[in-house]
Amino acid sequence: MRKNKTLLFLILLTLGSLACKTLVPGAPPATITPTESSEATSAPPSASDAGSAGLGDSLYPNFGNGGYDVQSYELEIAVNNVATSDLSAVTTIQATATQDLSSFNLDFIGFEIASITVNDQEAEFERAGQELTITPVQALTDQQTFTVRVEYAGSPESVQSEALPFQTGWITYDQGSYVLSEPDGAASFFPVNDHPLDKALFSFIVTVPKPYEVAANGILTETKDNGATQTFYFSARDPMASYLATINIHDFDIETMQSPNGIEIRNYYAAGLPADIRKPFARQGEMLDYFSGLFGDYPFEVYGALVMDTDFGAALENQTMSIFGMDMIDRDDVTGTELVVAHELGHQWFGDYISVADWSDIWLNEGFASYCEALWIEHTQGASALDEWASHEYQDISEFPQFYPPPGSPTADNLFNGGVYERGGLTLHALRLTIGDEAFFKTLQTYVQRYGGGNASTQDFISVAEEISGQDLTDFFQGWLYAEKPPELP
Numbered sequence: 001m002r003k004n005k006t007l008l009f010l011i012l013l014t015l016g017s018l019a020c021k022t023l024v025p026g027a028p029p030a031t032i033t034p035t036e037s038s039e040a041t042s043a044p045p046s047a048s049d050a051g052s053a054g055l056g057d058s059l060y061p062n063f064g065n066g067g068y069d070v071q072s073y074e075l076e077i078a079v080n081n082v083a084t085s086d087l088s089a090v091t092t093i094q095a096t097a098t099q100d101l102s103s104f105n106l107d108f109i110g111f112e113i114a115s116i117t118v119n120d121q122e123a124e125f126e127r128a129g130q131e132l133t134i135t136p137v138q139a140l141t142d143q144q145t146f147t148v149r150v151e152y153a154g155s156p157e158s159v160q161s162e163a164l165p166f167q168t169g170w171i172t173y174d175q176g177s178y179v180l181s182e183p184d185g186a187a188s189f190f191p192v193n194d195h196p197l198d199k200a201l202f203s204f205i206v207t208v209p210k211p212y213e214v215a216a217n218g219i220l221t222e223t224k225d226n227g228a229t230q231t232f233y234f235s236a237r238d239p240m241a242s243y244l245a246t247i248n249i250h251d252f253d254i255e256t257m258q259s260p261n262g263i264e265i266r267n268y269y270a271a272g273l274p275a276d277i278r279k280p281f282a283r284q285g286e287m288l289d290y291f292s293g294l295f296g297d298y299p300f301e302v303y304g305a306l307v308m309d310t311d312f313g314a315a316l317e318n319q320t321m322s323i324f325g326m327d328m329i330d331r332d333d334v335t336g337t338e339l340v341v342a343h344e345l346g347h348q349w350f351g352d353y354i355s356v357a358d359w360s361d362i363w364l365n366e367g368f369a370s371y372c373e374a375l376w377i378e379h380t381q382g383a384s385a386l387d388e389w390a391s392h393e394y395q396d397i398s399e400f401p402q403f404y405p406p407p408g409s410p411t412a413d414n415l416f417n418g419g420v421y422e423r424g425g426l427t428l429h430a431l432r433l434t435i436g437d438e439a440f441f442k443t444l445q446t447y448v449q450r451y452g453g454g455n456a457s458t459q460d461f462i463s464v465a466e467e468i469s470g471q472d473l474t475d476f477f478q479g480w481l482y483a484e485k486p487p488e489l490p
């Protein structure tokens with residue numbers, strides 16, 4: 001994610017007043033009421049076999065759920081009214097139990113649930129906050145694969161995350177709707193195991209009234225004309241963290257191209273946007289190829305940008321389709337806006353292909369994407385421009401330390417603080433100056449190779465850097481990631 005800098009300061013300044021409204025991490029999990037009787041004939045479920053209501057994240061212990069691993073989501077959504085996002089939907093989840101399960105939870109907010117089946121049998125469920133607890137007729141056994149089908153209707157309610165002071169999830173506005181889910185907005189439009197630890201494949205079957213169109217992750221495999229409506233089939237065939245799942249509705253102008261090395265690009269622009277809004281995206285192909293050379297091949301089957309015709313002060317690296325608020329694009333500053341484009345594109349490796357194991361590792365996303373901006377500056381403007389970037393950033397973090405806390409220990413109510421971006425990016429620059437270019441880029445490549453498609457922790461990255469450089473970097477990372485005052489740049 002990249003926020004508008006003005007907004008970032010507003011956010012930081014308003015956090016004090018928001019703190020009282022935030023939820024307390026570690027709040028008790030939703031109560032699970034055992035059913036009085038069970039039709040199960042063997043191994044009757046016991047309360048101790050209930051899947052946990054959280055995945056134990058250090059900042060957000062209730063995000064996600066325990067006891068199973070999702071392989072795929074299919075979201076079949078018919079939007080009946082775009083102005084209100086009134087929709088009828090069926091989400092089908094293929095999962096594997098990782099323990100015996102008498103019941104398990106999904107994260108889901110709002111809507112009227114018509115029915116839930118587990119392996120085609122009607123299941124009981126109850127809801128408490130965002131926890132949806134499902135009790136199948138037949139208890140599930142460890143390693144059993146199962147299918148959950150949830151049928152629901154209504155209008156999505158956007159989510160006030162405890163992590164940041166603006167609404168996330170499915171957002172409806174005058175001209176259509178878009179999705180901005182980091183970190184916990186996905187539950188606003190589908191039942192989900194909402195933590196990056198449980199990555200899965202996604203497919204989308206979305207029906208909208210004409211002339212509206214749909215932009216979602218992955219490849220558009222089919223468009224079906226139903227007369228007054230159209231159905232769009234998208235398939236995302238690489239594992240994806242749930243917060244990166246996106247469905248956007250508008251009338252779009254689609255621009256397709258290829259990178260010089262042949263990576264497919266499709267950009268979606270809300271119809272009616274001025275033509276020069278496209279300029280900062282013209283070099284995405286070059287960026288994809290350049291970063292592929294530095295980090296390893298672009299990890300997904302397609303890429304592209306999505307620009308909506310509304311302001312939301314942010315851009316987000318939705319997998320294969322980064323979204324940009326109109327206010328993130330300065331048409332008079334193409335070079336500056338290209339850095340936002342490079343940031344979201346860099347996230348495809350750092351954040352999307354390698355996802356955080358715990359939300360406290362967020363600098364592994366934002367510090368790396370910020371350094372991708374610096375790498376683009378170096379590539380396009382030369383080494384002295386990179387030095388200027390570094391001294392400017394260093395001046396920021398040392399003059400205003402209150403806005404740039406140590407990147408390794410963000411707090412639950414200020415996940416996207418300036419420290420995880422600027423000081424996180426500088427941490428990588430300092431590492432490069434400490435271990436040298438060769439070891440630094442080999443560290444990045446090894447890290448991508450080893451953890452791509454899955455998750456990594458800060459310690460995982462440190463271990464790779466130490467292994468490749470042959471240096472003990474304990475003090476280095478302690479200083480840059482955790483010390484109150486940032487170390488001097490080497």
Ligand SMILES: [Zn+2]
Pocket residue numbers: 001002343347365366369
């Ligand atoms: Zn970012």
